[in-house]
Amino acid sequence: MNNASNGKYAAEAHDLNIYYGSFQAARDINLLIERQKITALIGPSGCGKSTVLRAFNRMNDLIPSARTTGDVHFHGKNIYDRDVDAVEVRRRVGMVFQKPNPFPKSIYENIAWGARVNGFKGNVDDLVEESLRGAALWDEVKDKLRQSGYSLSGGQQQRLCIARAIAIKPDIILMDEPCSALDPIATLRIEELMKALTRQYTIIIVTHNMQQAARVSDYTAFFTVKDDRTGYLEEFGATKEMFTSPQSQVTEDYITGRFG
Amino acid sequence: MAGDMRSNDGFPQGESYAGFVRKRRRVGTFFRTLFLLATVLGVVILAVLVLDVANDAFGYVAIQNQVAPESLAEDLEELPQEELLAILTANISAGRLRALNAQALVAERSQEEVLALVVSEVVRPKIVESWSLAESIFERARIEAELATIPNAVLEFKAWLNWDFITAPQSSDPTSAGIRTAILGSIWVTLIAFLVATPLGVGAATYLEEYSKGGKLDGLIETNINNLAGVPSIIYGMLGLAVFVRFFGQITSGVVFGAADPSTANGRTILAAGMTLGLLILPLVIINAREAIRATPRAFREASYGLGATKWQTTWHHVLPNALPGILTGVILSVSRAFGETAPLIVVGVSTFIVVDPAGPFSKFTTLPVQIFQWTARPQEEFQRLAAAAILALLFLLLTLNATAIYLRNRFARRY
Amino acid sequence: MQKDISKAAAPGIKAEIDLRRRPRRGEQIIQSTLWLCGLLSVLITVGIVVVLFFDALAFFGLDEVTLAEFFTGTAWQPKILQFGLFPLFNATVLTSAIGLLVAVPLGLMIAIYLSEYASPRARNLLKPTMEILAGVPTVVFGYFALNFITPILQGVFGRDVVEIFNVASAGIVIGILIIPTISSMSEDALSATPRALREGAYALGATRLETAVRVVLPAAISGIAAAVIVGMARAVGETMVVAIAAGAGPRNFSAWGDALSGLSFLNPFKAAETMTGHMVRISGGDLSYDSIDYNSIFAIGMMLFLMTMMLNLISRWIVRRFREEY
Numbered sequence A: 001m002n003n004a005s006n007g008k009y010a011a012e013a014h015d016l017n018i019y020y021g022s023f024q025a026a027r028d029i030n031l032l033i034e035r036q037k038i039t040a041l042i043g044p045s046g047c048g049k050s051t052v053l054r055a056f057n058r059m060n061d062l063i064p065s066a067r068t069t070g071d072v073h074f075h076g077k078n079i080y081d082r083d084v085d086a087v088e089v090r091r092r093v094g095m096v097f098q099k100p101n102p103f104p105k106s107i108y109e110n111i112a113w114g115a116r117v118n119g120f121k122g123n124v125d126d127l128v129e130e131s132l133r134g135a136a137l138w139d140e141v142k143d144k145l146r147q148s149g150y151s152l153s154g155g156q157q158q159r160l161c162i163a164r165a166i167a168i169k170p171d172i173i174l175m176d177e178p179c180s181a182l183d184p185i186a187t188l189r190i191e192e193l194m195k196a197l198t199r200q201y202t203i204i205i206v207t208h209n210m211q212q213a214a215r216v217s218d219y220t221a222f223f224t225v226k227d228d229r230t231g232y233l234e235e236f237g238a239t240k241e242m243f244t245s246p247q248s249q250v251t252e253d254y255i256t257g258r259f260g
Numbered sequence B: 001m002a003g004d005m006r007s008n009d010g011f012p013q014g015e016s017y018a019g020f021v022r023k024r025r026r027v028g029t030f031f032r033t034l035f036l037l038a039t040v041l042g043v044v045i046l047a048v049l050v051l052d053v054a055n056d057a058f059g060y061v062a063i064q065n066q067v068a069p070e071s072l073a074e075d076l077e078e079l080p081q082e083e084l085l086a087i088l089t090a091n092i093s094a095g096r097l098r099a100l101n102a103q104a105l106v107a108e109r110s111q112e113e114v115l116a117l118v119v120s121e122v123v124r125p126k127i128v129e130s131w132s133l134a135e136s137i138f139e140r141a142r143i144e145a146e147l148a149t150i151p152n153a154v155l156e157f158k159a160w161l162n163w164d165f166i167t168a169p170q171s172s173d174p175t176s177a178g179i180r181t182a183i184l185g186s187i188w189v190t191l192i193a194f195l196v197a198t199p200l201g202v203g204a205a206t207y208l209e210e211y212s213k214g215g216k217l218d219g220l221i222e223t224n225i226n227n228l229a230g231v232p233s234i235i236y237g238m239l240g241l242a243v244f245v246r247f248f249g250q251i252t253s254g255v256v257f258g259a260a261d262p263s264t265a266n267g268r269t270i271l272a273a274g275m276t277l278g279l280l281i282l283p284l285v286i287i288n289a290r291e292a293i294r295a296t297p298r299a300f301r302e303a304s305y306g307l308g309a310t311k312w313q314t315t316w317h318h319v320l321p322n323a324l325p326g327i328l329t330g331v332i333l334s335v336s337r338a339f340g341e342t343a344p345l346i347v348v349g350v351s352t353f354i355v356v357d358p359a360g361p362f363s364k365f366t367t368l369p370v371q372i373f374q375w376t377a378r379p380q381e382e383f384q385r386l387a388a389a390a391i392l393a394l395l396f397l398l399l400t401l402n403a404t405a406i407y408l409r410n411r412f413a414r415r416y
Numbered sequence C: 001m002q003k004d005i006s007k008a009a010a011p012g013i014k015a016e017i018d019l020r021r022r023p024r025r026g027e028q029i030i031q032s033t034l035w036l037c038g039l040l041s042v043l044i045t046v047g048i049v050v051v052l053f054f055d056a057l058a059f060f061g062l063d064e065v066t067l068a069e070f071f072t073g074t075a076w077q078p079k080i081l082q083f084g085l086f087p088l089f090n091a092t093v094l095t096s097a098i099g100l101l102v103a104v105p106l107g108l109m110i111a112i113y114l115s116e117y118a119s120p121r122a123r124n125l126l127k128p129t130m131e132i133l134a135g136v137p138t139v140v141f142g143y144f145a146l147n148f149i150t151p152i153l154q155g156v157f158g159r160d161v162v163e164i165f166n167v168a169s170a171g172i173v174i175g176i177l178i179i180p181t182i183s184s185m186s187e188d189a190l191s192a193t194p195r196a197l198r199e200g201a202y203a204l205g206a207t208r209l210e211t212a213v214r215v216v217l218p219a220a221i222s223g224i225a226a227a228v229i230v231g232m233a234r235a236v237g238e239t240m241v242v243a244i245a246a247g248a249g250p251r252n253f254s255a256w257g258d259a260l261s262g263l264s265f266l267n268p269f270k271a272a273e274t275m276t277g278h279m280v281r282i283s284g285g286d287l288s289y290d291s292i293d294y295n296s297i298f299a300i301g302m303m304l305f306l307m308t309m310m311l312n313l314i315s316r317w318i319v320r321r322f323r324e325e326y
């Protein structure tokens, strides 16, 4: 066990700059992600929240024009070091997307697949059950594991995607506006689930719903842009404090709805 | 004063305005009709093409028997096997009888078989004149008149496309010629083209869509594929002739596998032809497969990578299965292109006349389109009719292939 | 539920995690294999070029053949060792030109109708018809030329004017054959023009026809030009139709004066063998390697390849160079 994995922070971003071609989408981002807490990234649309989130599991590698400088420390290593394998990073940093995106396979296979490609040798049935319970979906689907993931409702699909992510036992789960395609009740269930998951996992969530950030997160990072459309971190701190006494005027305007 | 200004603003007014609008309308309607007619013409041409072929493939024929059946017996078909046998032996040479016995003892054949032998060996019906379907329907009187000038002839309605035609081997006699050899050759050649082009094409498409980083060489590959799609098919024939038939003749003839006799074998085989067509359709397969792969939603790729899957795991488990219906459709369309190709096969060297079924990749062969070409190239009307019948068979097979493609696309179309 | 979560806890409290890159042999092998598949297409082109040039060089290296004669001679008669490309080239140009004369106006009108006039239902009916037309094997079109178009031409112009094998009927059918190519590429170009362009024209009081012909068509002209050139390349390379219907021997001339007198080289109703038609006829017989015939068709093939390649490159260049910036 090394220091980083036992330290207070699950991941640390230092001086991140992210570009799409010649356009800079994020500038000088410094973020400390506390272990087993929920960190929310908020800000007006297009300010680079998703871009920064995806920097934590090198998802931006998949976009040919994207380029990243700076460090993301994870398990005592900068994941952008030359000798780091993006595949290994992603296996440790799970991700849930804005639109539920189950594979066009059965519910069972949706969960088993990720584990299998990562060399899981244990009992798959148990893993599926355990993950579905972890995602609070078990009771609803236990009788139809062989049905397509697409037979579920939107909220159930999203929980299936969460179950799929936790089946590979990541350290951190990234969620990019996981509730934006869901109705309020389904949203509530996911929020409860997120809280339960912090017993196990560190969560970074992107949301543009202020109430949601206030409800679920422990820390909030507020991003915004100026005229150059490059996102930067305006304010970062404990959620309670930020929502009661924001340090910056811009943050206050945004939180109180006067902007964005 | 105000009225003056209006009439001087340069635009037509009053009656002349109404006339102007009417003229624009008329011109608009005229061209609209013209464009529509052009489009309808496209449909009409297709219909005329099919009707023309069908018109040539059915109709009356005048059959002249070399020996009148009445001179042999009152009603041949009613005769028992023994009597037919007697007629047969009495009317053919001893050598011919030996040859027939060598195939299977004539005496032991059934009544029907012997009857067929009597007809083909003794009566020897010959088509001396034939008419198209339209002539048969509308010009019966003229046909009767022409028939009267042919001694010993009977009129019979013939569907040139019939089951015997499909199952009989090639023959120089239009009455008994069939397309079985050609269909089997086509199937063999197309199968090999399919086996060559599918893995290579899908592999290349996968590389270009999923792996390529857009470097110089990747750009070259890409441009090159688009250019290859525009190369005339006959050029592929020359490539096949020089490379597969000549350079790799030892392999394509099957000599190195001990599958052929080195003294007579050459590379003009099914294998060489199939590989040539495989290269010919490769760009098509690649272009279609790329489109299908590209249509796979990003979300699946992201979900897969997000779970720590490698590129190949993502490609193999998610991208390709998702693209499969599209790839299949593209492959079948490309294969049907191969099925209809003629020119490259002639250059590669089909056999001009072959009556034995192809037995494997090292066989000599002919194909249905080539057969059509060879019949079309002969001046006698009967061969044109054979060509027409073969065209109907070809179009039917192609239609089946394409319908399969559409069925597969709908059947496996993903619902999510 | 509680129990399960605690069970799940075990791997979460991390053992040593190693993020370092590890060699993935399988992945590398697969990637290289796929790359080779892509590279093969380049090898095909290289193969075509090498094969054609190699045997064409062998042809030009023969004592009986000179480059000058190849390009300026007016007769192609291998039997008496005359190798002037002109008769074959002329027939190819003639059939292609007739084909374009048929296909360009028709193809364009169809494209305009489908993109500017047709209802979605009509389009869904008509487009597949065009695709079927495009999928009919060319040997069938050859049959059609010989047994349908030629009799019609003979009926109209007289049997003494129109030979059984003639350039006109092959050309017309080539035109039919490339209509789908031209119409579908042109339609793509027309539909790619932005709505705003059309709406701007309508807002000025233009009729549908004026919008289509004066606004949309000029905006899509580069795509249409590319379509016509691709159609031209197809016409030049088309083989079976000309092999069946255009003629089974070159239309030779004793000298240029002979060719030009009365413009007899342009007569569409007489037979003339094209480059592709000649290649098919020569290779249809039993061709022995290293014969002058064998080498000669490679020389013709090389010319054909260069012609079509050039046309395809020009079309690509037009598309790139004049890509509309909307």
Ligand SMILES: Nc1ncnc2c1ncn2[C@@H]1O[C@H](COP(=O)(O)OP(=O)(O)O)[C@@H](O)[C@H]1O
Pocket: A020, A025, A044, A045, A046, A047, A048, A049, A050, A051, A052, A063, A065, A229
């Ligand atoms: N794949 C991409 N290529 C180019 N620009 C992109 C890409 N993805 C996002 N951007 C740009 O980067 C900026 C930030 O985008 P994003 O991170 O998605 O914002 P958010 O999630 O905060 O709405 C935006 O200006 C967006 O247009």
Ligand SMILES: [Mg+2]
Pocket: A049, A050, A051, A176, A206
């Ligand atoms: Mg976003």
